[in-house]
Amino acid sequence: MAHQSELIAKDIHAYLKAQQEKSMLRFITCGSVDDGKSTLIGRLLWDSKLVFEDQLAALEADSKRVGTQGEEIDYALLLDGLQAEREQGITIDVAYRFFSTDKRKFIVADTPGHEQYTRNMVTGASTADVAVILIDARKGVLTQTKRHSYLVSLVGIRKVVVAINKMDLVGYDQNCFEQIAQDYQAIAGVLGFEEITYIPISALKGDNIISLTASNMSWYAGPALLDYLETVQIGDTRSVQPFRMRIQWVNRPNLDFRGFCGTIASGQCRPGDPVVVPSSGQQSRIARIVTMDGDLELACAGQSITLTLEDEIDVSRGDMLTDPNRCPGFANQFQAKIVWLNENALLPGRSYLLKAGSSVTPAQISSLKQRINVCTFQDESGKTLSMNEIGVCNLALDRAIAFDPYVENRHTGNFILIDRFTNATVGAGMIDFALRRASNIHWQVLEVDKIARAEMKNQKPFVLWFTGLSGSGKSTLANLVEQKLHSLGKHTYLLDGDNVRHGLNRDLGFTDADRVENVRRIAETAKLFVDAGLIVLTAFISPFRSERAMARDILEEAEFVEIFVDTPLEVCERRDPKGLYKKARAGELKNFTGIDSDYEVPERPEIVVNGANADADNLAEQIIQKVKKNLSLGN
Amino acid sequence: MTHLEQLEAESIHILREVVAEFENPVMLYSIGKDSSVMLHLARKAFYPAKPPFPLMHVDTTWKFREMIEFRDRMARECGFDLLIHTNEEGVRQGISPFTHGSALYTDVMKTEGLKQALDKYKFDAAFGGARRDEEKSRAKERIFSFRSETHRWDPKSQRPELWNIYNAKVKKGESIRAFPLSNWTELDIWQYIYLEQIPIVPLYYSKVRPVVERDGMLIMVDDDRLKLLPGEDVQMKSVRFRTLGCYPLTGAVESTADNLPEIIQEMLLTRTSERQGRLIDHDQAGSMEKKKQEGYF
């Protein structure tokens, strides 16, 4: 903050006034391992006098103890704040730092270069306006430089600085700088940046960072890095885009007030403006924009506001209010680019939670269309995405949501994917386009519906979902239960390995991805049969919780009865009716549940039966007793 | 939008997101300037309703008296639901910063006290007023910071946090600490207090106060539990505080700044960080990270 010190001492009031006019710029540093990202930010903080004396004392001590610069100061230690980072001399997680000059306040995210921590780099990039991509002058453009450049472009950053660092180690050689700039230009073509600025720097020595250091690089005409950051124009088009606001919270302090709270994603609004809710098509007008300091006449993109509407319409959290003349897309299927962030690979068919703004919807990756090779930027085919991989996917959501393509609107075209069991944030998505418009396919209301069909059978349809290890007794039990139901006059259908694996699912093997798809198809089939009015029994290992939860979700409540056939592995293995355990133990059979593939025990099954019990008929009768409620027609 | 307007909007967004997603959130209210700003933002976020969560103060019994007065006055005037929790076991054992050292004292009265209170009321989300510019391990923390059932923070496996979409999913017993002021700096806080005329504890303003010099810090004699050591004497000095905590652990700075512009001026010209006046951060290298892992805010 050295810049303003005169004004601070002379006229603090004038200084405070000037401060209020400041704009804000968010940027990141990225690039390959050890290219000097943390050192650069440390240097920026240092040179803008943001390192206090007590911090300096700590920094000097740390530099001697764990620094990489011998007796000299290691500026990276100002950033690498975690013990593990200091010990290893690398950045693991993104650090957010702040500094300001006369013109701007800056929020900088220092991201890790290691491939392993790419997800933390994406975290930092997602909110940045500008990226500073560092390249070690001795090494030139590396794979990780390309990966980060691709991600920077993917998250929608359009202005980048390519800072060619460690110029001190190549004798401040102009040719070296130009060669690297040329190499970068050659790969950047496909990335669609609006503006690339090349700056030769030495983060360690402070060359061309705050100001130009003519003595070393007289051949470079500018700008210095800070000059660039202070003046770069972030064409904020958000305000001129159509009005969009997702409802975060409905404010109902009393019966007379119903306010809709949210952050305006784009556009602006005034009292009197018409708005529409895409999910219902309902329209109204904005009555007031309410704040604690009085009503507003106008609110713009980025503001967090509370609106009231002129009419009582049905709007809740997750819904979007939009400009009726320029509506967003509204769909339950779309194509999106996904960056995978978790150790457990993405599995097409598995149900994840998709959170877009305030709306949370179960969603599946219906297919992985391509995987993107970050070295060549070419598409490749693939069945799954592993951590840090990027893919183009089709998604199917349980409900349609309002959205815009990410390239058009960074604030309404994004989402995250959450694992339904670990709750981890596993993916980051950017929507390309809708696959078909849900608004056009409002399910045709059929005259003959599920209730009508079931009534004809004099029954309520539901699914008995048996799950358990191979050899646990699922099929035996399901068969017995079906016989009993049949003798009670119920119309049933049993989906079992034999009638499904050989037909519908004969293209599937036993990898995790295939198992997920297998169960998905069974669940969908069961759902159709339920719709036809039948009582369905399924007898599959169905080892993963996520897929069983998915099956539960696509059915209505009380239509899904999970039966865990709880038989110890030793018992199953002893029974080994098809000799499969023996083969699996001998290594002849891969991915066998219980041996080299997991079985995830149900957390809250409706029914648990002890499958080690030899009296199967008795067990089947127990199951019938437990589902008596479903069998009677009353409630 | 100016930078303060942007920060305000971001904080309000975070406050609302937590309230919408969690069943039982709480705001940890430490009475300091950051808490005052956070509370002010909460009032804005939910206006005309009152913030739909209680405030909780973990009282170590060693806070400045003026802080407690201020706390009770704010609760009365704004009509907040205020919960106060003290680690009674610690009190019974007579844990004091003077006799047990700052590390053990902080661990028992603050960290343990906080965990007890969170468990007692089964809060699934807790707002804290921490800022990333305060300390280098804080600079690494997410806005929605996941805590295990035992309140632990695992810095090595933080959830990725993209855009302004926050993952609020937790299992029973687990929780989220949410930091609406993550991206504010000390200067932003002061400027905002100045612009919005937010009330703060008078200890932030200079006044002649009784202090003793100890371990290179000026400690205020706030009550008779402070026993003078040989060679120490009480001096009357014009002092104020940059941060507020427990009085035996919080150093005053000599100053004549008794209004906000002068305080800001001093802050901008100083060559030391605000945490320098806090004993607990210096106990050992990486001490904040360690405390946070154990459940400290």
Ligand SMILES: Nc1nc2c(ncn2[C@@H]2O[C@H](COP(=O)(O)OP(=O)(O)OP(=O)(O)O)[C@@H](O)[C@H]2O)c(=O)[nH]1
């Ligand atoms: N000579 C010289 N060394 C530099 C320069 N910039 C950085 N270094 C050194 O390069 C090494 C790596 O620097 P860091 O700042 O930790 O690199 P990084 O890009 O942040 O690394 P990760 O975050 O782990 O990917 C350190 O030893 C730095 O001191 C420079 O301009 N000149």
Ligand SMILES: [Mg+2]
């Ligand atoms: Mg680094």
